[in-house]
Amino acid sequence: MNILIFNCGSSSLTFKVLSVDPMENIRVVLSGKAHRVGVKGSKPSSIEYEHGGSRESVETPLDDHGQAAVLVLDKLGEIGIKFDCIGHRWVHAAGYFQTAWVDAALLLRLKALVPILPVHHPAILRVIYACRKALPKLPEYVTADGAFHSTIPACASTYLLPKGLVKKYGFRKHGFHGLSYRYVVRKTAETLGMPLSGSRIVACHLGTGGSSAVAVKNGESVDTSMGYTALSGLVMSTRSGDIDPILTLYLMAVFGYHPDDLMDMLNKKSGLLGISGFSSDIRDIIQRVGDDPQAKLAFEMYVYRLKKYIGSYVAVLGGLDVLVFTDDIGVHNWLVRERVCAGMDWCGVRLDTQANQRASGDEIARLDAPDSKVKVLIVPTEEELVIGWEGIALMKGKQDAASLRS
Amino acid sequence: MLLLFDPEPPYLRWCVFEEGAARSSRCLFGAEWFRTVRKGAGNLGRVKGVGYLLRHGGDRIKEPVLRLTPQTLDEVKDTIRFLPEFNDITCKVLDRWTQELPGIPHFLFCDTAFFSGLPDVAGTYAVPEELRETGVRRYGSYGLVHQWAWEKACSMFGGNVGKMVSVYLGDHTNIAALRDGKSLDTTIGFTPVEGIPSRTGCGDIDATIVFELHSSGMSFREINELLSWESGFKALLGRRCGYRDLVCGPAGVGKTEGRDILIYDVLKYIGAFTALLEGLDTLAFITRHPEESLGLIREICGRFDFLGVRLSPDGLAAGGDAWNLSDHGARMNVSLFESDIWKIMAQLTESMIEEKQP
DSSP, X not given: OEEEEEEEOSSOEEEEEEEEOTTOOEEEEEEEEEESTTOXXXXXXXXXXXXXXXXXXXXXXXXXXXXXXXXXXHHHHHHTOOOSEEEEEESOOTTSOXXXXXXXXXXXXHHHTGGGSTTHHHHHHHHHHHHHHHOTTSOEEEEEGGGGGGGOOHHHHOOOSOHHHHHHHOOSOOOSOHHHHHHHHHHHHHHHTOOSTTOEEEEEEEOSSOEEEEEEETTXXXXXXXXXXXXXXXXXXXXXXXXXXXXXXXXXXXXXXXXHHHHHHHHHSOHHHHXXXXXXXXXXXXXXTTTOHHHHHHHHHHHHHHHHHXXXXXXXXXXXXXXXXXXXHHHHOHHHHHHHHTTOGGGTOOBOHHHHHHOOSSSOEEOBOTTOSSEEEEOOOOHHHHHHHHHHHHHHHHHHHHXXXX | OEEEEEEETTEEEEEEEETTEEEEEEEESSTTHHHHHHHHHOOGGGOOEEEEEESOOXXXXXXXXXXXOHHHHXXXXXTGGGSHHHHHHHHHHHHHHHHHSTTSOEEEEETTGGGTTOOHHHHOOSSOHHHHTTTOSOOOOOHHHHHHHXXXXXXXHGGGOSEEEEEEESTTOEEEEEXXXXXXXXXXXXXXTSSSOXXXXXXXXXXXXXXXXXXXXXXXXXXXXXXXXXXXXXXXXXXXXXXXXXXXXXOOHHHHHHHHHHHHHHHHHHHHHHHHHTSOSEXXXXXXXXXXXXXXXXXXXXXXXXXXXXXXXXXXXXXXXXXXXXXXXXXXXXXXXXOOHHHHHHHHHHHHHHHHOO
C-alpha cells in the first residue's frame, strides 16, 4: 500500500509517498517540497523532488498551495507512482477529531475552522480540493496536529475567562506541533531503550516558522507553550510569543492601531524580526550578534524565553530525564542548544559541547556529557510519518469494514 | 501621624498611621470619598506626611519613593494611560490632598520602580521597534513588597542569600526573580493583568483572544473590563473570589479547580525563574495571611523536593512576622513574611521625612 502525504507550511508544501509493507514497515518512495508558495519576492518559486536516489528541482510560478499540489500530482503520474489514499496534516481541529476521512460533512467542519488559522487552514483546504478534483475516487484523510495535546490537564489548559465566553468561543490552550512531538517522543524512547512510563521529557520544536516546547510525562503531553493559537509562547521568527493581552488594547485604544494591522504585526513582523529589525532568520542574527546590539538582544531573548519554558516544565514534571531538540533550528543550530543548556546544572543538564558542535543534525544524536544526569538529544522530526501511521490504521479499518460487508 | 493611600478600584484604601499602628479603612471612590476620608482621619493638624501608592509608574517614574513637587505632578498624570483605573484614583487623591495640606511633605510610592532596571532580555516584548517606542515593555509591580522581602530574607539568612525567588501570595499573586537585591524578572507584564490569574484578572492568555472578541463586536473598553475585572478567580468562584476564599474553608468545585490553577502557575514560574537564575538558594513567600497560606506553601514546596527544598514540620511561632520554614540542613532557604503595605510605606515615609530635616 502507498500513501501520499501533504503537509502545508505557511509558504511551503512538503509531500511524501510512503510505501507500507504487510508488516507495516514504512519506506519513503518519494519526497519533496514546494518552496515560496504564494510568495512574491526576488527568488523564484520551485518544487524539489527526491526519488530513487536522485534529486531534481523545478523552478515554476506557484500562486497558491492548490496549484503546487496539482503539479505534484502530475509529476507523480509522470513518474508512474501510484497511491491508495492521500493524507493531509490539519493544524487546529479544536478537539473535533484526531484523524478522519474527508467527506462533505467533514469539509463543512474544516471550513468552520478557517478563522482560527487564517493562513494555514485555507492553504490546506486548497490542497484537499485540488486532490478531490484531480482524483475524485481516491480516499483522503486529515490528521490533526493538536491531538497529542489533548492530555493536557485542566489546570494547564484553562484560561480564567468568564465561563459563558469560554464555552461560546472554545477559548483554551490547544497547543501545536503535536505530530512532531508524537514522532520525537516515540523515537526518543526507542533510541534510549527507555520505557515511556515514568519518564519526564521536555521537547523543543524549534522551526524556521513556529517554535514551541512541550512537557511530556509518561509519554503524554502535560503542557505546551503555544496556546489557543500559535501566537503565544516562545519568541519565534516573526511571532511575538507571550505578550500582555492588555498591551494590544493599549496600542489600539491609545495609539490608534487598527486591529487587523496589529494582529498582522504580532504574527508576521514580531519575534526575531521585530527585535532585530532586519531578519527573521536566526542564522543572520547570530552573524551580527557581535556588532549589532539589536541582533544580540534578539538572540538572547530567543534563548532566554526558551530557558524559562524549560525551567517551568522541569518544575511541572518534578525533575527531568530527557531534553530533546527538534526541527530545523533545533537540530541544526548548535549555538542555540549550547546557550540553552548553559547554566542548567540545577536540573541536571550538562552538554557535551564538542558532540553538540559536531552533530550533523541529519540524524538522531546524543549530546549529553558523561556526567550529565539528563540525556540531551537531537531528533530530526518526521511529521509525515506520523500522518502515515494514522493512515495505516484508517486503511486497516476500511479493509476490516469491507471484509465484514462481503 | 501619617496619611497613606492605596488605590483598589472601585475602592480607595487609606490608612492613618500613628505610633507604629495602622488604622486602615476602605471607601468607594465616588463623589463622597474626600469627605469620608477627611471625617475618618481626625485632626489633620497632626498629619506630618502623606503617602500615595502609584501602581504603575509608566516609562518615566523610576524612583520607589518620590517627594511630590508641582513638576512631578505632571509626570504622575502622564502615567494614567498605562493603568487608567488605578492611576486615575491616585492622581485625583493626590491632587486633592496636596491642595488640602500644602504645608507638609507628600510622597509618591511607585510600585513598578523596583523593576525599572529589569535587564532588556526580560523587560522587552518581542514586537517591532515601532510598537516598543510607545512605551510597551514589562513594568512589573508590587516592587515595594519584593524589595522589602529581599531585605527581610538577608537579615534572616545572613550572607547566604544571592539568588532568590520572591512569591507574593494574595488577591494578586505574583512572583519576582531577584539576584543580589536586583530584580531580574517578574510575572507581571506591561500591566498587572499578565502573569498569574488574580482575583478578577485573567493572567496569561493568548492575545489572539482580544482580537477575536473585538471582531465579535466588543469595544476596547468592554474587552479591558472583561479581562481585568470579570476574569481570574471570579470566573470560577463568582463574587467571593479573593485569595482567602480560595485557600480557606472546605473544598468546593470551583475552589479546587482554582487552587489547582494557582498552585500550578506558581510552580511554573518558580521553575522558570530558577532557570534564568541558573539555580536558587532562597525561596521567599510573602502574604498578608500567613496562617491561611501555610497549607498552600507546603503543597508548592512539596513539588520542589528535587531542588533540595525541605520544610520543617513545625507550625508558625506566634507573635512574629517572619518565619524560617526550612528544615535543619536543607539546601534551600525557605521563608515566610507577613507583609503590610502600610508599614512598608510608613517606614519609607518616616525615613524620607527624617532625611529632609536639617
